[in-house]
Amino acid sequence: MRIFRDTGHLFRLAGLFAVGTLSFFVIRAFLVPRSFGEYGHYRGAAISEIAAHPIRFAGxxxxxxxxxxxxxxxxxxxxxxxxxxxxxxxxxxxADDPSIDPGKPDTAVLCVRCHAASAAKPKGVPQVDADQHANGLPCQTCHQPHNPAIAAGGAK
Amino acid sequence: MTLTRRQLLILLPAAAVAWESLLAGTPEASPNYTMTEHWWSMLIDIPKCIGCGNCVRACQAENDVPDGFFRTWVERYHVDDWHLANPEVISPDGGKEGFPVAKEDEGKYFFVPKLCNHCADSPCTQVCPVGATFIGPDGVVLVDPKYCLGCAYCVQACPYGCRYIHPQKKVADKCTLCYHRITKGLTTACCEACPTGARQLADLKNPNDPIHAFLKTHSVQVLKPQMATGAKVFYNELDGSVR
Structure with a gap:
């Protein structure tokens, strides 16, 4: 017994729907990156891509x-x-290629970054008014930057 | 060569498996690093910060941060008698070239270095509509620049103002906690460049990390604890006026 007459168009519609659903999953499989959802709702490969950024400070x-x-x-x-x-x-x-000359830092710029006197700085940090303190002489005349105590002598 | 139907049916799944492994690509670059063994955070010792701006410059050099944008920056607070609830806060160019000399004055001064708090319950990752920003298995909040649309929802969602839209790439950008360094056993660029040790990278999952002893013996606070973000940047001796 047939429930409906002319059921052919229903099957065509169902077929169309099935093809549509199938193509949705196929296209989705191609568009969603492989590693998406590996660790969570994101592209897992992004983690190693971010980790591949080049290092500038050797440590x-x-x-x-x-x-x-x-x-x-x-x-x-x-x-x-x-x-x-x-x-x-x-x-x-x-560090990768020691033949690359790193250059010498300019103490006139460098030292005052930390040691210029300012009421805002913690009191324990040695601070000087550079103009009065050095009379225009470069810092390394008296202080060797690697061991700044006067007793250690100035840089050669 | 002719293929029988049986042979074809056996070969098809094999070819599918091969194709799958080809698509999956190469495994991650750092073989000695297991993400689940770490839970990264940072400790900032406010009494040690002298506002030299070394961290800001180091971050910019390490991570190619464009001028005028900051993954980390330093704020100087000045709180006097009249402005307890309304401190004077300055951060000229993010503190990159230091701060103007402060004259001896009433009240107190201190520096507050800021960066992404790498929140355990971060608001920024919750609002991303495409899954471009996420908390990694090691507790670092990252942005996938290939997936980001640049909608800036996350920029608005971050209560600490730690994100920006990269002016050239047009995608969200932020502190990665120098993910490329910490996965190779190095510390972050800002910690490396800090002359006073005011910034310390810490691994909360490492039982030997000095952070555990520090947290037990010092007055440590996070920024905006009322927002329940699970912030993982800990501030030693943080003043109540800091927002």
Whole structure:
């Protein structure tokens, strides 16, 4: 017994619907990245892509593998806690290829960044009014940056 | 060579598996790093910060942050008798070149370095409509620049103002906690460049990390605790006037 007459168009509609659903899943499989949902509602591969960013600061451990003498001088003085690249800037390129000259930092700019007197700074930090203190002389005349105590002598 | 129907039916699933593994790509770059073994945070020791701006410059150099935008910046607070609830806060160019000299004055001064708080329940990741920003298995909040639409919902959602739309890439950008460094056993660029040790990267899942002893013995606070963001940047001796 047939419930409806002319049921052919219903099957055509159902077929069309099935094809539509199927193509939705096929297209979706192509458009959604493979790693999406690996760890959560995001592209898991993004994590390793972000981790692949190049390094610019080599890190003081890297510096100390070659510059052991400077590290020793520095660790004996008040600047023991200051990492190399805090003053020298990012030098990963120099660490990869030592023939790249890192250049010498300008003490006139560098020292006052931390040591210029200001009421806003914590009282424990040694602070000077650079104009009065040095009379225009460069800092390294009296202070060696790696061990700034006067007793340690100025830089050569 | 002719294929029988039986052979074809056996070969098809094999080909599908091969195609799948081809699409899956190469595994992650840092073989010695297991994400689930870490839960990253940062400790900021306010009495140690001298406002030199080294962290801001280091961050900019390490992460190619465009001028005028900041993944980390330093604010200087001045709280005097009359402005307890309304402190004077300055951050000239994010504190990148330091701060103007402050004259001896009434009240107190202090510096507050700021960065993404890498919240455990972060509002920014909840509003992303496409799953472009997320909290990684190691507790670092990251942005997938290939998936980001640049709608800036997250920029508005962050209660700490830590996100911006990159002017060239037109996608959301923020502190990654130097994810490319910490996954290789290095500290962040800002911690590396800080001359006073005011910033310390910390791994809360590492039982030997000095942060655990520090948190037990110091007055430590997070920013905007009332927002229940689960912020993971801890501030030692944070003043009540800091917003």
């Amino acid at each position: 003081h451990q890297t510096c100390e593998t070659c510059h052991t003498d400077v590290a020793q001088t520095k660790n004996a003085g008040k600047h023991a806690q200051v990492n190399c690249e805090a003053c020298h800037g990012p030098l990963a390129k120099h």
